[in-house]
Amino acid sequence: MLPAAVMQKAQQELVDWNGLGVSVMEISHRSKAFIYLAKQAELDLRELMQIPENYQVLFMHGGGRAQFTNIVTNFLGDNGRALYLTSGQWSSSAVKEARKLVGESAIDELLITQRNGESVDVNIPELTGEKSQYRYVHYCPNETVDGIEIFDSITSPWPVIADMSSTIMSRQIDVSKFAVIYAGAQKNIGPSGLSIVIVRDDMLTLPKLPQSSVMDYAIAAENDSMFNTPPTFAWYLAAEVFKWLKALGGVEHVAKVNQQKAELLYQCIDSNPFYTNSVKKSFRSNMNVTFKLVDDKLDKQFLAQAEQAGLLALKGHRVVGGMRASIYNAMPLAGVQRLVDFMQAFADEHQ
Known part of the structure; x- marks a missing residue:
């Protein structure tokens, strides 16, 4: 569900945005009007989530599944390994996508959901090991299919990456406890086709795998998420949702x-x-x-x-x-x- 107030405003502005006589979908993403929208959207998101200055906020193509691949290509080059905690359908899907790219041996998987008959529980492990063992540990705080949510942050000697597609901005989190947060837009942000990626600066220096420039986080950061034409209407709606959230009280x-x-x-x-x-x-x-x-x-x-x-x-x-x-x-x-x-x-x- 999208906020009714946002949808009504989008309806009113569909053919005449900002008094320009055209839709936001019809103007250049490099125009002053759209660049202002993009910058304000980032500022509003930073305020809502209290994002520290040493994090980049990226508005990326694709949904959460696209980021399953992107986190591997952006962070697992040069014989990198990663640990995936699986608690349900979406975290399991992330493992499958990662192994397609780097094989079984580069991805360790730890099942943290226990099923005893009809009862479902989650065991949050104490993660220990050498810092060089893994490039990152990945998990999904909210499993939409299974109805499971992990409310406490994962403590880890390795950078923590979280798929927050279905829980982002539903409650306040400490962004500084994560190296990367990513979220498909279609739950609490806006329409499908857009993803938000919040990435700590040091993660952008990790070795990469060969990949499309469009999905390279460092290139996206260098170009303010506009290396090529972004999904402008989805970005516009996300910006309106951020305004709506702020007006409600954050x-x-x-x-x-x-x-x-x-x-x-x-x-x-x-x-x-x-x-x-x-x-x-x-x-x-x-x-x-x-x-x-x-x-x-x-x-x-x-x-x-x-x-x-x-x-x-x-x-x-x-x-x-x-x-x-x-x-x-x-x-x-x-x-x-x-x-x-x-x-x-x-x-x-x-x-």
């Missing part, structure tokens, strides 16, 4: 609302024997609430009636089944209350 404000939304929905699930959630409470995602109907024969009926009630995209990922409510920043508390009311009514009807 990340601290939305974090409180996100906590309220998640607690409301999990309380409904836990208090009603009609529904179940298998993730240990301390690792339940605030962004992606997964649940199942105890009687899965009612799944199709649940989804059909939910859609009739205006509650969309509740079907769980095909790998895990069940239901999934994605309650990103733009979803208001009233929207979650509406879902809870429907779930309670549906349970009363079928119990």
Whole structure:
């Protein structure tokens, strides 16, 4: 979900942006007007996330999957090795992409999710070793498919890279604890086709693999993310989302609302024997609430009636089944209350 206010403004400005008589998609990305937009967007993001000065903020092509490849080509040249912590679908996908490029021996994988029957827990390891052992350790703080979120930072002797596609700006984090943060835009930032990469300066000096200049982080940094024509409309919408967040009160404000939304929905699930959630409470995602109907024969009926009630995209990922409510920043508390009311009514009807 994108903020309604942002979508309405984009609709008004679609054919006349900034009084120029044309769309933001129709002007040069090197024009004064767009360069101002780009610089302000970076300043707003830096303020929202409290990004230190020794980090570059890049607006990159592609989604999160593109960065699976980019972090390998940008940081694993010259016989580099990396450690990947896997906790669900997306971290596992990152491992597969990395191994396509550098092979099995260059990528060590450590499974940190434990499944005991229907129960799901996460074991955060104590990482120790020589600094030269790995170029980086990679993990995904929020697994959208599995409904798992890791709230504490990973302590590591190696630079930490995090895929924050589905958790960025949902709560405040200490950026200085990460060497690289990347995020596909289509959760809490804007439309698909754009990624934000926040990279510490020293990481840009690591040996690289051969790669396209368009995906080279150092070249992107040197050219203010405009080595070639960027996805200008996605960048414009991201800039508007940043303004919207600031007007609301910033990340601290939305974090409180996100906590309220998640607690409301999990309380409904836990208090009603009609529904179940298998993730240990301390690792339940605030962004992606997964649940199942105890009687899965009612799944199709649940989804059909939910859609009739205006509650969309509740079907769980095909790998895990069940239901999934994605309650990103733009979803208001009233929207979650509406879902809870429907779930309670549906349970009363079928119990």
